[in-house]
Amino acid sequence: MSTYAPRHSPSAFSTPASTTLFRRLTWEGTVPLEIRVDSKELPANSDRGLECYYIQAPRVSYLPLLVPEIKRYLLDVVFDEAAARVIKEEDWWFESEDGNLLKWHWPIGLIYDNHSISQSTRPNAVQSVFTPLRLVLHLVSPPTEKLLLAPSAEACKQAFMGQLKEADFIRWGNTKRMTGLRKAEQDGLWEGIKEHNFDEYWRVASKITPTTTPTRSHSPPPPSAATSLHTRPPSADPSSNNTPPDRDGASSVRNVPVRIYLPDGPVLQDLVPPVLEDGPVHTLGTFLSARLPLLFPPPETGKHTLAYALLQGVQVPPEAEMAWLGACMAGADGWVNVCVGLLREAAR
Amino acid sequence: MVMARTFRTPLQVPVNRCSASVLTGVQYVSGLGYLSRGILLPRSPSSEEDEGGELAEPALVTEDESAAVVPGELLTCKQYVVYSAAFEVPAFYFTLHESNQVVRSALFRRSVLPPSDGNTFGLTLPDSNLALLSQGDHPTLGTPSWYFHPCHTSEVVGEILAASEGAQPGDELLQWMEVWFMVMSNVVDFFAGSNT
Numbered sequence: 001m002s003t004y005a006p007r008h009s010p011s012a013f014s015t016p017a018s019t020t021l022f023r024r025l026t027w028e029g030t031v032p033l034e035i036r037v038d039s040k041e042l043p044a045n046s047d048r049g050l051e052c053y054y055i056q057a058p059r060v061s062y063l064p065l066l067v068p069e070i071k072r073y074l075l076d077v078v079f080d081e082a083a084a085r086v087i088k089e090e091d092w093w094f095e096s097e098d099g100n101l102l103k104w105h106w107p108i109g110l111i112y113d114n115h116s117i118s119q120s121t122r123p124n125a126v127q128s129v130f131t132p133l134r135l136v137l138h139l140v141s142p143p144t145e146k147l148l149l150a151p152s153a154e155a156c157k158q159a160f161m162g163q164l165k166e167a168d169f170i171r172w173g174n175t176k177r178m179t180g181l182r183k184a185e186q187d188g189l190w191e192g193i194k195e196h197n198f199d200e201y202w203r204v205a206s207k208i209t210p211t212t213t214p215t216r217s218h219s220p221p222p223p224s225a226a227t228s229l230h231t232r233p234p235s236a237d238p239s240s241n242n243t244p245p246d247r248d249g250a251s252s253v254r255n256v257p258v259r260i261y262l263p264d265g266p267v268l269q270d271l272v273p274p275v276l277e278d279g280p281v282h283t284l285g286t287f288l289s290a291r292l293p294l295l296f297p298p299p300e301t302g303k304h305t306l307a308y309a310l311l312q313g314v315q316v317p318p319e320a321e322m323a324w325l326g327a328c329m330a331g332a333d334g335w336v337n338v339c340v341g342l343l344r345e346a347a348r
Numbered sequence: 349m350v351m352a353r354t355f356r357t358p359l360q361v362p363v364n365r366c367s368a369s370v371l372t373g374v375q376y377v378s379g380l381g382y383l384s385r386g387i388l389l390p391r392s393p394s395s396e397e398d399e400g401g402e403l404a405e406p407a408l409v410t411e412d413e414s415a416a417v418v419p420g421e422l423l424t425c426k427q428y429v430v431y432s433a434a435f436e437v438p439a440f441y442f443t444l445h446e447s448n449q450v451v452r453s454a455l456f457r458r459s460v461l462p463p464s465d466g467n468t469f470g471l472t473l474p475d476s477n478l479a480l481l482s483q484g485d486h487p488t489l490g491t492p493s494w495y496f497h498p499c500h501t502s503e504v505v506g507e508i509l510a511a512s513e514g515a516q517p518g519d520e521l522l523q524w525m526e527v528w529f530m531v532m533s534n535v536v537d538f539f540a541g542s543n544t
Contacts, residue, residue: 158482162484169435169499175499266488266490267487267490269433271433
């Protein structure tokens with residue numbers, strides 16, 4: 001498998017086509033946003049009625065990265081010159097329509113899904129599929145006690161790198177893969193997000209993200225310097241194991257970086273091994289039944305499932321394997337963010 | 349490596365055993381699994397700013413650098429010891445009212461923190477990519493906090509434990525926590541400030 005071949009840097013082409021497909025689909029996912037400036041804060045002489053900006057934003061991007069585009073629009077169309085001189089981007093902050101402060105360090109896709117699941121608990125909510133997420137943009141007085149400091153692109157980058165390192169640690173027990181990247185490569189990951197360039201991002205990310213490998217009939221090539229850190233457990237040897245070989249790599253992680261988001265509720269994080277202690281592969285259904293047994297009763301109890309799981313906006317079937325999700329549908333920051341919403345019958 | 353779930357119980361043990369003489373005002377918030385307390389911290393006296401201009405902290409000072417530091421003015425500091433699910437060890441989280449005053453408060457032993465590298469999101473050791481002090485969501489409360497990156501503290505604690513006598517049976521985790529507090533106190537002055 002050329003991902004581990006000496007002297008070759010891994011490329012998207014050496015990854016199985018299905019893995020690349022899902023990574024591409026995840027990358028290209030977008031959500032509709034409607035951004036409206038708080039009318040109380042519109043500077044005098046603004047062109048009212050036009051202060052709404054619509055954007056189909058990439059799920060893997062971040063709100064601070066949208067600010068330049070929004071600002072250009074507002075300066076062109078809404079604000080006059082006097083207003084343009086006084087607005088300060090660093091004071092901008094976002095709120096949802098129902099008054100919830102939005103965390104700028106969350107990927108936009110997560111903000112959208114988190115909003116969807118909150119809506120699923122409202123008794124009168126209409127379950128439509130792609131309504132724009134309506135955001136209110138405030139231009140002044142950020143509530144600093146509730147927001148992380150300084151929502152600049154640079155701080156956003158630090159937050160992103162921090163999440164990647166944490167994910168790296170959870171997968172392998174150390175952050176050597178991340179810290180082993182040259183600075184230019186680390187920067188390349190963020191540049192890929194900023195420019196929304198799949199190839200630029202994955203050129204580096206494929207070195208640190210577990211992958212799935214196709215069936216091989218030969219033994220693994222000798223590890224190169226880049227791969228000596230990938231310790232492969234004996235069961236990963238395709239000639240001797242009895243697990244299907246296309247789960248190598250993804251299933252040799254210690255744990256999959258996963259978080260569960262509950263509607264208006266806490267964020268849960270726990271250890272998610274790719275394979276359970278008594279042998280079976282860890283699936284999403286097993287995982288959710290163990291963590292949230294009242295919402296996802298184990299099948300043997302015969303009770304109905306009361307909730308659903310959203311990942312990248314998709315309702316993921318319970319048979320999906322956690323390791324595969326970690327390799328193919330994680331966010332750009334390495335995390336599998338499972339948003340749990342209530343099924344309609346339960347919301348009543 | 350200590351298993352994840354077993355850590356949550358011992359967080360309560362130091363509170364019961366260490367009475368008021370050691371760590372004042374610590375509460376164990378049951379069911380949510382973390383230690384918390386609130387204290388009032390003085391700002392650093394203004395003379396510490398002029399240490400030959402060595403400590404350049406452009407990122408973590410107030411915007412108006414010409415404002416005089418008012419002696420005796422107090423900052424509210426909330427401190428937490430929270431279990432980090434990612435690194436499987438406790439981590440020290442805190443918030444400071446007027447959080448851009450982090451470095452100037454009396455909370456830290458000044459000789460330890462490196463000069464800021466101009467990044468408002470965290471402090472980094474000069475030869476490391478890993479941020480020493482970062483911002484993140486409190487694992488239970490979800491509110492924004494500063495925290496010390498926990499991955500290196502466990503190595504240090506491990507080394508100290510390896511070099512010391514074993515604990516009494518059943519007290520291993522308590523000993524771990526005691527050593528952890530000892531290691532953290534090299535950076536954080538746990539006795540600074542007074543109870544709110």
